[in-house]
Amino acid sequence: MRFTETPLAGAWIIDPEPFSDSRGLFARTWCREEFGRHGMDTRIAQSSLSFNLKRGTLRGMHYQVAPFAEVKLVRCVRGSFFDVIVDLRPDSPTRLEHFGIELTAENRRALYIPEGFAHGFQTLEDATEIAYQMSEFYSPEHGRGIRWNDPSIGIEWPVADPIMSERDASYTDLDTTKAT
Secondary structure: OEEEEOOOOOOEEEEOOOEEEOOEEEOOOOOHHHHHHOOOOOOOOEEEEEEEOOOOEEEEEEEEOOOOOOOEEEEEEEOEEEEEEEEOOOOOOOOOOEEEEEEEOOOOOEEEEOOOEEEEEEEOOOOEEEEEEEOOOOOHHHEEEOOOOOOOOOOOOOOOOOEOOHHHHHOOOOOOOOOO
């Protein structure tokens, strides 16, 4: 695997290095030792799948607070989506900055998202499926969110008029005077 640090400290792009032959390909997508060598949290408490029927579906911007703050590893297994993270860590030099990347079934990339980041995505194709690995269990009472189009963050989403849940659409702007 190739590990490329994003502009937001602690967040990484992971590219598999496939071995190809006449049968197809094989690639490692997770290795506790390799992730650990890059200073990444290697705990996996839960894996989830998100299937999205329509292009333009937007989920986010979600995060969990302590003691259930979580690390996520996100990958596209079908279709494509625009993945976005926002650094909410109070002492981070990149606090309130965001990073976006297109993850597709074809590029097989993954995004490693450390604790203290809000996360969201917007699908670029119908029938897009996303696989998650998380370091903590889902805890609704520790779940939080910020508005997907908060002007203080300035994310440029690729598809206008997103399809969203009522919950995600009801999140408020981030109070930039507070930590997560």
